Amino acid sequence: MGVSLISMIAPTSCGRIWKIARTSGGFLYIVSSLGVTGTRAEITTDLSEIIRHVRSVTDTPAAVGFGINTPVQAETVARIADGVIVGSAIVDIIAEHGAEAGPYIYDYVKMMKEAVEKAKE
Numbered sequence: 001m002g003v004s005l006i007s008m009i010a011p012t013s014c015g016r017i018w019k020i021a022r023t024s025g026g027f028l029y030i031v032s033s034l035g036v037t038g039t040r041a042e043i044t045t046d047l048s049e050i051i052r053h054v055r056s057v058t059d060t061p062a063a064v065g066f067g068i069n070t071p072v073q074a075e076t077v078a079r080i081a082d083g084v085i086v087g088s089a090i091v092d093i094i095a096e097h098g099a100e101a102g103p104y105i106y107d108y109v110k111m112m113k114e115a116v117e118k119a120k121e
Helices: 014-023 047-057 071-078 088-100 102-120
Strands: 007-009 028-031 062-065
Touching: 007 014, 014 047, 028 047, 047 062, 071 102, 088 102
Parallel strands: 007 028, 028 062
Antiparallel strands: none
16 A cells, blocks of 8 residues: 554663564654654753664664754754654644644744755755
């Protein structure tokens, strides 16, 4: 069907990263923090170490999500990962603006994209 299995790697997965990476396709979803998804003021997990470990066992791209919601966070993550995943921040915009959320989502995504592009320069 052309659907890839996207596996998640949590900060507690260190001993299992090679097993998880073997069965993944598309990309690996690196969870930035313990706990539930949602925006965070800061991310304290050593993402560089997790991504280094992932890259030592697979060529599958690694994208980081869970808590990413500011341009600074997006730029920081984009410097070490292949992708940045944002979800809850967009849901929050929809919750705040309802049917009128379109332009706010556009502006937010544009701002986040510019931060990621800055990291790749």
